[in-house]
Structures are given as C-alpha cells and as structure tokens.
Amino acid sequence: MSHATYELKAVARERVGKGSSRELRRNGLIPAVIYGDKQAPISISINTNEITKRIHAGGFLTTVAVIDVNGEKIRVLPKDYQLDVVRDFTMHVDFLRVSANSQVSVQVPVHFINEEKSAIKTGAVLNIVRHEVELHCPASDIPEAITVDLAGLKVGDSVHISAVKLPKGVTPVIADRDFTIATIVAPAGGMEEEAAEA
Template sequence: MSDNKLSAKSRSDEGKGASRRLRHAGQIPAIVYGGGSDPQSIQLEHEKTWVASQKEWFYSSIIDLDVDGKLEKVLLRDMQRHPYKQLIMHIDFQRVNQNEAIRMSVPLHFVNGEQSPAGKAADVVIMHELTEVAISCLPGDLPLNIEVDLSKLELGDTIHLSSLVLPEGVEIPQLKLGPDHDVAIVVARQGRVEAEPAAEGEGEGEEAAAAPKAAGDEAADDAEGEEK
C-alpha cells in the first residue's frame, strides 16, 4: 500500500449551499472523474487533507484514494484555495488507467550545487530557470521528482531540458516540438562585481577647482549688485 493515501466519503448533496455546509463542518467538497466511470462527488476531512497538501507527493504522485472502502488510483488535477485563509475550497481528482500514459509536472531537485566549480566560486550565481518539468509516462513509471546534477557546473555553463537523465519509460513531450523548445534549466552567471573604492586624494582636485569658480561667481554677483 502506498503512503500517498487519502480517505474520503461519497456525498449526494451538491450545489453551493451543500458545499458551504461541508466547509463549515470541516470537510472539503471534491469530485473524482475519468477512467471510464461516471463522475463521483466526495468529501474529505479538511485537516488531514491540508496536512497532505503540504507534501510534495500530493501534487506529483499517484494517490490511493479510499472512497467508502473502495480504493481508486487518482491524480490531483485542480485545487481551489481560499484567497487569504488556510482553507481548501474544492478538489478535482482524475482516475488513472494503468495502461494509459499520463502527463504530469514533477519537481526538479537540484543536487551537488555546492560541490560544483560554479558553486565554490564567490562571484558566480547559479540561476534555476525552471523548478518543475512536464513529463509523459505510464502511471507505474511516474517519478516523484527528477534530479539535476550540478556537480560539473562551471561559470558560463547552461543545463538544458535535453541534458536531464530521465528514468526508464519517462519522456519530455516538449522536446518533440523542436530545438527551440529545449529551454534552459540552470545557468551559471557572473555575479555582480562591487565598484572599487576611490583612491585617497582622487576627486579632491576637482573639488578644489570647483571652489575658486564658486568664489568667482560670488564676486560677479557682488559686482552686478554694485552696478545696479
């Protein structure tokens, strides 16, 4: 049994009023659809689901959804949150067919960055251009995440999508669209160089030259005043 498990109950009441009552009772209205079966309205305990929603697997893994004792394999497809409260308003789950490829966005895990030549250099910034990648695979081959090894990254290097080492059975559909879609994942750039402090005495000559000019201006003003 997977650790990525949620428990739910079926529900018959639908509509905004019913959903509002569920939320007041600490429940989340949700729906399960797809997989060749009719959509089913369900409800989940908010507290337990909220805790699960803080985990990475909640968004990128197949979930074992227990509905009234019947287990279904599902994927999270949509989750509506309250604008400012820590409150989940509604969830959509999609049933999974083990024999059909699915498309999911999975997180990228960047490893060995501190060990790389770029990571050891004080004046180099490692930019993460992407934090997740869309993949296609059978449900049984779905990885929790994909690692990006930065151990050999040097100043000026760029890691692209095509450089990723993918698990067996996993592919990136975007790469089939052509070279222009092989976007950068990581870039090692030169960091900002601070300006060197001015040498002692530098600029003093300019200030000294400006002083007589100011004094001359004052004398000219006095002369104009006497003429008037």
C-alpha cells in the same frame, strides 16, 4: 520513483452546489470530484484535516492515492486543489482516475547537486529557469524529482533538458525544443571587477 500511495476515506455526495459545499466545510469536510478514465465524474466529500496534511507534506500532486468511496476503492492522482486566498484553507480538490497503465502529465520538481564542484564555489550564481518540469510518465512510476548535476559547469554554461537523465518511460511534455533548466552566471558586477583588479 514515487511508489508511495495512501488511502483516503470519502463519501459520495448527492447534492452539489455552493450551499452544500458551505455546509460540508462547516462540518470539517471539503468537496472533491473524481473524473477521467472514460467514466462519469463522482462528487465526493473528504475530511479537511486529512487532505490539508497531505498537501502540506509535499508531493501531493505527484503521488497516487486510493480513495475509498463507500467501499469502492479508486486509484487516483490529485490534479488540482483550490485554497481560500485569505485563510489558506483547502476549498476543493480534483482527482484524476488512473489505472495500472495510465499515462499522466505532472509537474516534477528539479533538484540540483554538486554545486560545490562548479563555478558556484568561486562566486558564480545558479540562475534557475525552471524549478519544475512537466513530464509525461506512467501513473505508477512518477519521479519524485529530477536531478541536475552541476559538476564541472563554468560561468556561461547552461543546463538543457537533454542533459538530464530521465527515468525509463518518462518524457518531457515540451518535446519540440531542448529547453533550458538553469544557467551559471557571474554575480552582478562581482567576478569581472575581481578579475580586473587581479
């Protein structure tokens, strides 16, 4: 479970709009907003380098942070960020306020283990249908990843969400069907030809 939190310093913004956002970016800051938890949104500015480091470190959208806005500490979960399409420069970040008992929906990466104990060892291919799964979970207990064990899987086998052991209190957002995460398939024209030759 991802319990790691970090703190960011921010300043509340009085002025909003394109002009003030451009001015912030020129000064090494980016505009951001904190919303949710039945409270009025707060427009803030944050140090660009700090946010960019956090985004590139991984797990940005699944790690709860504490933002110090002029001395008031607010627990948040980053919900979205915009990058400049040309320069890969952070343009804006949205933060969702979370409390100790908040439930959130987050995209969690899928990790695969024991490939060498499956048909992949003999040339089959892992066809990943979902690299991430959207989960509903407590904001204080967001899984860093979900793990899929491939041991014993043969060509033609599929891994569905029901086969994955999810942590307590965590459920898939898609609840109306047992969706596929990955399948084991024969390589294009590979294994059938080998079998025919044998």
